[in-house]
Amino acid sequence: MKKSLMPLASLAALMAAQPVAVIGSVRADAGGGDVAQLMKDVKAQLDRVTGETNKTAENALKEAQKAGALTAETKTSVDQLLNQQGVLQTAFDKLEKHIEGMDANHLELEQRLGGKRGDGGDLRQTLGMAIAQHDGVKGFTKGSLTFTVSNAITTGSASAGALKVPQRETEIVGLPRRQFFVRDLLSRNTTDTDLIQYARLKTRDLKAAPVEETTIKPMSNLEYEEADAKVVTLAHWIPVSRQAMDDIPQLQGEIDNELVYGLDLTEENQILSGDGEGQNLPGLITNATAYSAAYEPEGSTRIDRLRFAMLEASLAGYPADGMVLNEIEWALIETTKDNEGRYIFANPLGLAGPVLWSRPIVATPQIAQGDFLTGAFRVAATIYDRMDTEIAISSEDRDNFVKNMLTVRAEKRLALAIKRRAALVHGSFAVA
Incomplete structure (x- = not known):
C-alpha cells in the first residue's frame, strides 16, 4: 500500500x-x-x-x-x-x-431612564416614591405639607394625551322628520298603466213614487261622465363621490332614507293641495266642497264646527270617516277646557290615538293653520300606485364616469282619482 x-x-x-x-x-x-x-x-x-x-x-x-x-x-x-x-x-x-x-x-x-428629563432631572417617580423621598417628610413633625409632582403622568399633550382615543358613534344625527298619515285615510289600489279611466255619476234625478195600477210610471234620469286620473312621477336625486360611498358604510342608507323622506313629503303635499295642472296631482282640498256653516249656531267652538262639517258630509250622503287638521289647531282643540279648568274631552294620560267625534284625526303641518278637512275619505278618492319608491345609483350621468361620481336617484309613480267631491268638506276656523 x-x-x-x-x-x-x-x-x-x-x-x-x-x-x-x-x-x-x-x-x-x-x-x-x-x-x-x-x-x-x-x-x-x-x-x-x-x-x-x-x-x-x-x-x-x-x-x-x-x-x-x-x-x-x-x-x-x-x-x-x-x-x-x-x-x-x-x-x-x-x-x-x-x-x-x-x-x-x-x-x-x-x-x-425613559422618564428622565432632558435637563438631567430625577427619574419619573410614583406619587408614593415622591412623598417618601421628599426632604420635608423626613424632617416633618406636625402641621401640613404641600407637594408638587412635576413629572406626573397626565392627559396633557406632553404626557399621555396621545394615548386617548375618543369613542366614535356610527349613527348620523339627522334633522327631524314628519309623520305621514293622509294616505292612510284613502282607498288604495295598484295600476300597470299610466292612465286610469273611470265613469262618474254626473246627474241623479230619481222620480220614484207610488203609482196606480195601469198608469205610466215616473221616469228617473242618471247621467254619467268619463273621468281619468293620470300617473305622475315624483323624483329627485343627489350627487355623491364613489369614494364617499365606498368608505362610509352608513352613508348609503342615510342618503336612501333622506331621499325617500323627500318623496313622502312631496306626496303628502300633493295629495292635500295639488292643483291637477301639468304633473301635479288633483288635491283633496282643491276638489273638496266648501263648508257652508248652514247648520252651525252662533258662538260655536272649533269642536262644534268640525261636528257640523261632518254633518254636511253626511247630508250629502257621505258619512265622514276622518279629519285632517293642522297640528297647532289640534293642540288647541285637545287643550280646550270648561269654566272650571277641566279638559272637555281630552285625557292627558290617555293612550288612545288622536280621535274626535269617534273619527281619527290626522294632524299635519301640510294643511294651513286654521283650516280643516273632513269627509268620507275612502269613498272620496283612490290612490293608484304605479311604482313603489325606487332608489337607483348610476355612474352613467353626464361626466360622472371621469369624475368618479355617482348619481343617487329616488322616484315613485302614482295617480290620485277624486271620485266623489261631495264627500269632502273643507273649511276654516277663522270665524269659529
Missing part, C-alpha cells in the same frame, strides 16, 4: 495558526474592554482556521483515495485543526451571548 505524505510546510503553517492569544483574550476581556472588536478578531481567526481545515480535509481525502489510508502525521494534523476550530467556535458563541446580555442590560437601563 502506497502512502502519500502531506507537505511539511503546510502542516507547520497550520500549527502556527493556533489562536492561543485570541482565546486568552476571550477569557480575560469578556467582562470589559472592546468586546465587539474582540468578537471580530475571533471571527476572523475562526474563518481562517475553517478555511485551512477545509483545505486540509480535501488534501486528506485525496491522500486516502490514492494511498488507501491516511498517515499518522496527517491524521494528527487534521485532529488538531478540528480541535482549534471547535475552541474558536466556542469562544465566538460565548462572545455572542455576552453581547446579547449587554444589549438586554442596555435596553433595561434605557427603559428605566
Whole structure:
C-alpha cells in the first residue's frame, strides 16, 4: 500500500495558526474592554482556521483515495485543526451571548431612564416614591405639607394625551322628520298603466213614487261622465363621490332614507293641495266642497264646527270617516277646557290615538293653520300606485364616469282619482 505524505510546510503553517492569544483574550476581556472588536478578531481567526481545515480535509481525502489510508502525521494534523476550530467556535458563541446580555442590560437601563428629563432631572417617580423621598417628610413633625409632582403622568399633550382615543358613534344625527298619515285615510289600489279611466255619476234625478195600477210610471234620469286620473312621477336625486360611498358604510342608507323622506313629503303635499295642472296631482282640498256653516249656531267652538262639517258630509250622503287638521289647531282643540279648568274631552294620560267625534284625526303641518278637512275619505278618492319608491345609483350621468361620481336617484309613480267631491268638506276656523 502506497502512502502519500502531506507537505511539511503546510502542516507547520497550520500549527502556527493556533489562536492561543485570541482565546486568552476571550477569557480575560469578556467582562470589559472592546468586546465587539474582540468578537471580530475571533471571527476572523475562526474563518481562517475553517478555511485551512477545509483545505486540509480535501488534501486528506485525496491522500486516502490514492494511498488507501491516511498517515499518522496527517491524521494528527487534521485532529488538531478540528480541535482549534471547535475552541474558536466556542469562544465566538460565548462572545455572542455576552453581547446579547449587554444589549438586554442596555435596553433595561434605557427603559428605566425613559422618564428622565432632558435637563438631567430625577427619574419619573410614583406619587408614593415622591412623598417618601421628599426632604420635608423626613424632617416633618406636625402641621401640613404641600407637594408638587412635576413629572406626573397626565392627559396633557406632553404626557399621555396621545394615548386617548375618543369613542366614535356610527349613527348620523339627522334633522327631524314628519309623520305621514293622509294616505292612510284613502282607498288604495295598484295600476300597470299610466292612465286610469273611470265613469262618474254626473246627474241623479230619481222620480220614484207610488203609482196606480195601469198608469205610466215616473221616469228617473242618471247621467254619467268619463273621468281619468293620470300617473305622475315624483323624483329627485343627489350627487355623491364613489369614494364617499365606498368608505362610509352608513352613508348609503342615510342618503336612501333622506331621499325617500323627500318623496313622502312631496306626496303628502300633493295629495292635500295639488292643483291637477301639468304633473301635479288633483288635491283633496282643491276638489273638496266648501263648508257652508248652514247648520252651525252662533258662538260655536272649533269642536262644534268640525261636528257640523261632518254633518254636511253626511247630508250629502257621505258619512265622514276622518279629519285632517293642522297640528297647532289640534293642540288647541285637545287643550280646550270648561269654566272650571277641566279638559272637555281630552285625557292627558290617555293612550288612545288622536280621535274626535269617534273619527281619527290626522294632524299635519301640510294643511294651513286654521283650516280643516273632513269627509268620507275612502269613498272620496283612490290612490293608484304605479311604482313603489325606487332608489337607483348610476355612474352613467353626464361626466360622472371621469369624475368618479355617482348619481343617487329616488322616484315613485302614482295617480290620485277624486271620485266623489261631495264627500269632502273643507273649511276654516277663522270665524269659529
